[in-house]
Amino acid sequence: MYQQQYIRIPQTCPPAFLGRYTVQPGDTFFNIAQMFRLRLEALVVNNPHISNPNIIYPGDVLCVPGLIPYPCAVILRPLVPVPFGTGGVAYVNFSPRGGQAVSFMATLPQPTMFGDFDIYLGEIYISDIGGFGNQLFPTPEDPPTWSTRVELPTVVSIVPNSRVVIRPSNSFTGISGGFILEGVIHSGSCHL
Template structure:
């Protein structure tokens, strides 16, 4: 059986900010649904694919987006924190389609900031709303806290989306101030 040579774009156009490697069983319609883009946009903007009805595992497609993927943003501290603390968010395609935001932060225990017992990572997407996820610690001292938000397929990260990490008292439902913050823009990725 002859092998098919992978088709890889020389570059993606400026509005196409992510790349996807085709897997067995993929087709353009399925991928357009997965990435929430028009099928015609995928076809027209991947000129290295002669016939968009025929794609092969290993082909690489340029995927449109408002934010480049993958994207890593260093968050800015908003309160006085001990030496050695820091936080980032990693934005990429979600494992089940759509988009995800992963949080990673080296922080003291939440009680350092007051009567709090957990940290929560949040993203606020203008005109869409807020999504949040509890962060969980590693056993080191200070711990590294992590968590992930997988956005529903109806939501998409847009420029000027705001990500934060802050403490919460989970028993009383009281949120503390913001410990770290960042704004997502094409220039920050």
């Protein structure tokens, strides 16, 4: 007789394991622990809602290392006067190459509106670590939607109160302008 499998989702996660990972077909606790570069015992002890770590199913949700809950979407709000419809989001999730990544997507006017600039940069600033960024690329619409992904080194973890920003820059001179859009990543700001 067929038995219905219920997806197991933790009600809460421990402070250093606020990330969420959804089990995929073929996953085991062992390969998930390797993916996150942690000891198998640490993964087991931080997921008490899985009574037998040798039996997991696609769709089960595990608590994984992370100091903020993710996936997480943060709204980027204007810091300066901008045209109607200008805005963006930063999406924090696992990087396809391991670790964490921040994807930026924003509807913005041409960078020349803010001065002698020809590109936009999306950046994340992590307290006590520093900043990481990448150039945004536009779609053909007018105004365009600009996007990029910033992959963080696997030794870096996003912490509460990290800032995500977009600002214009000049690709020839290397001079950047002030922040146009900004958001702050913390537990209360994450929209899942």
